[in-house]
Amino acid sequence: MSETNLAESKPTxxxxxxxxxxxxxxxxLALVIFLSGVIVGAGAFGLGLRNFxxxxxxxxxxxxxxxxxxxxxxxxLTDPQTTEIEKIxxxxxxxxxxxxxxxxxxxEAELDLLEEQVSDVLDPEQRNQWHNWLGRMRRTWVPPVxxx
Numbered sequence: 001m002s003e004t005n006l007a008e009s010k011p012t013x014x015x016x017x018x019x020x021x022x023x024x025x026x027x028x029l030a031l032v033i034f035l036s037g038v039i040v041g042a043g044a045f046g047l048g049l050r051n052f053x054x055x056x057x058x059x060x061x062x063x064x065x066x067x068x069x070x071x072x073x074x075x076x077l078t079d080p081q082t083t084e085i086e087k088i089x090x091x092x093x094x095x096x097x098x099x100x101x102x103x104x105x106x107x108e109a110e111l112d113l114l115e116e117q118v119s120d121v122l123d124p125e126q127r128n129q130w131h132n133w134l135g136r137m138r139r140t141w142v143p144p145v146x147x148x
Contacts, residue, residue: 064089100145
């Protein structure tokens, strides 16, 4: 620099210190982000599991082939083993459906009695909400027995 520039320049002032971050804010923010991820992941898993179970309840015919394919991958089954296991699964499923046909009327009768007895305790608006809610639950979780 030239002498003129040195004479004209002002004495330098110290630079301001950068704002000191508070470590606890960073840790708290990281914890909030982590917990948000856990909540979203658990919710997605729960919805996926619910949909899987409902699909198996409402479409029992999908069970044996899917289960046999899963066992083939898991146990490294041969094709003949997989075919035989799928046949067994279909037979056992048919037996379970036969049991459901025997038991389902008693289950339905108990659910009808439950609906009626709870309904008797409720006022008209509550009764309407109760019937709507229970009807949805029964259609969702207690589907009719598959036809023979």
